[in-house]
Amino acid sequence: MRILITGGAGFIGSTIAEQCVSAGHDVTVYDNLTTGNRANVPATAGFIEGDIRDSDRLLKAFKGIDVVVHQAARVSVPDSIADPVGFWDVNVVGTRCVLESARRCQVRRVVLASTAAIYGPGSLDAAREEDAPRPASPYADNKLLNELDAAYYGQHLGVETICTRYFNVYGPRQRPDSPYAGVVSIMSAKLRLNEPLTIFGTGQQTRDFVYVEDVARTVLGFCEIRNAVHDVINIGTGEPTSLLALVDTLGRILDREPRLVHAGPRPGDVLHSVANVTRLAARTGAVPATPLDWGLSRTLDWIGGSVGQIAL
Ligand SMILES: NC(=O)c1ccc[n+]([C@@H]2O[C@H](COP(=O)([O-])OP(=O)(O)OC[C@H]3O[C@@H](n4cnc5c(N)ncnc54)[C@H](O)[C@@H]3O)[C@@H](O)[C@H]2O)c1
Numbered sequence: 035m036r037i038l039i040t041g042g043a044g045f046i047g048s049t050i051a052e053q054c055v056s057a058g059h060d061v062t063v064y065d066n067l068t069t070g071n072r073a074n075v076p077a078t079a080g081f082i083e084g085d086i087r088d089s090d091r092l093l094k095a096f097k098g099i100d101v102v103v104h105q106a107a108r109v110s111v112p113d114s115i116a117d118p119v120g121f122w123d124v125n126v127v128g129t130r131c132v133l134e135s136a137r138r139c140q141v142r143r144v145v146l147a148s149t150a151a152i153y154g155p156g157s158l159d160a161a162r163e164e165d166a167p168r169p170a171s172p173y174a175d176n177k178l179l180n181e182l183d184a185a186y187y188g189q190h191l192g193v194e195t196i197c198t199r200y201f202n203v204y205g206p207r208q209r210p211d212s213p214y215a216g217v218v219s220i221m222s223a224k225l226r227l228n229e230p231l232t233i234f235g236t237g238q239q240t241r242d243f244v245y246v247e248d249v250a251r252t253v254l255g256f257c258e259i260r261n262a263v264h265d266v267i268n269i270g271t272g273e274p275t276s277l278l279a280l281v282d283t284l285g286r287i288l289d290r291e292p293r294l295v296h297a298g299p300r301p302g303d304v305l306h307s308v309a310n311v312t313r314l315a316a317r318t319g320a321v322p323a324t325p326l327d328w329g330l331s332r333t334l335d336w337i338g339g340s341v342g343q344i345a346l
Pocket of ligand 1: 040046047064065067068069070071084085086087104105106107108109147149150200201202204
């Protein structure tokens with residue numbers, strides 16, 4: 035298959051690119067390198083430096099492509115609150131350009147990255163795809179609009195679309211020094227450098243941490259399978275992990291006693307977030323299952339090899 039990955043120089047996109055190459059597909063990455071890194075792109079994949087809002091460039095890039103895996107986005111929730119118009123431009127206009135170019139180039143399928151942020155402030159119940167969306171940031175609102183756009187292109191314009199709602203993805207290449215970094219990469223890097231870890235709130239807040247290679251494998255599956263077209267699907271493990279349990283596991287792996295600094299809860303912080311994975315299991319026959327301590331060890335190995343180059 036000829037697969038083009040927008041945002042394929044980033045954390046998740048480059049892992050998807052790697053797995054697509056390993057599976058024997060012809061892969062092209064399309065990325066403007068704002069947060070991505072050219073070095074993340076597999077050597078045998080093609081690379082086009084371009085912006086997803088540049089329709090002319092997209093139309094050239096999409097010629098002959100079977101599946102577009104759309105990962106490019108601005109991804110920081112706080113930044114989206116500070117710059118809602120800029121986020122709209124990249125995430126909403128950019129995604130519309132991707133879908134429209136796919137339609138015009140007769141790309142068969144677009145698999146789009148969405149987010150658990152769509153579920154909003156969170157409850158102890160596992161989030162189901164049919165739950166009412168409660169986006170609480172411009173970023174979450176952008177992604178919900180992307181899903182609506184995908185449904186429109188899917189149901190009315192003949193492009194097969196699948197939206198994947200990622201929960202907390204972690205793993206190698208998630209840069210801990212970036213404002214976009216997730217809690218795992220930040221905590222891992224600080225612990226490795228023996229720096230204190232700040233816990234906002236009680237530390238009992240939970241997240242569904244899903245290993246990036248599991249996510250990539252699932253997305254690759256969605257490039258091929260027939261029974262998920264026009265679906266919105268959670269990608270998580272279904273297992274909640276508290277922040278304190280995460281820190282404990284990291285400390286055990288590194289054989290270090292974490293030094294914790296407690297701070298008040300951050301406004302707008304989601305208390306609990308875990309995926310209901312019934313639909314994912316029904317469509318793919320599998321649920322991400324990399325054990326947290328194994329995935330964290332791989333993440334720490336990567337950070338250990340790269341903290342020298344990363345200015346923390
Ligand atoms: N990391 C997570 O836990 C998580 C959770 C939910 C959803 N997501 C979604 O997954 C996708 C990938 O996120 P990530 O964590 O790998 O982030 P990332 O920042 O590592 O990757 C995003 C990539 O998109 C590229 N990009 C940004 N703006 C662009 C533009 N205008 N044109 C072309 N390329 C552009 C960046 O250079 C980067 O390579 C995003 O759509 C994000 O919203 C991530």
